[in-house]
Amino acid sequence: MASISRSHHHEKCPRCGSTLVSIEWDERVNAREVQNLWYCWNCKNEFVTTVTSGEKEPSVTEITAPFFTSLLVE
Numbered sequence: 001m002a003s004i005s006r007s008h009h010h011e012k013c014p015r016c017g018s019t020l021v022s023i024e025w026d027e028r029v030n031a032r033e034v035q036n037l038w039y040c041w042n043c044k045n046e047f048v049t050t051v052t053s054g055e056k057e058p059s060v061t062e063i064t065a066p067f068f069t070s071l072l073v074e
């Protein structure tokens with residue numbers, strides 16, 4: 001099997017270093033940048049990261065779509 005390491009971002013909380021974080025909100029700032037608002041379940045901190053994406057973004061959607069379709073079929 002090929003590596004799937006790029007399928008998900010792993011952010012760390014800047015306050016406590018925990019990886020128990022989840023995206024609360026994301027907003028496209030411009031054509032290339034997306035800001036993510038994260039929530040840390042460990043210390044209840046919220047922080048924002050900016051993701052700069054190139055042409056890779058559409059391919060993520062292509063991978064996600066068939067995945068959800070197969071879930072609906074079953």
Ligand SMILES: [Zn+2]
Pocket residue numbers: 013014015016017018040041042043044045
């Ligand atoms: Zn934290």
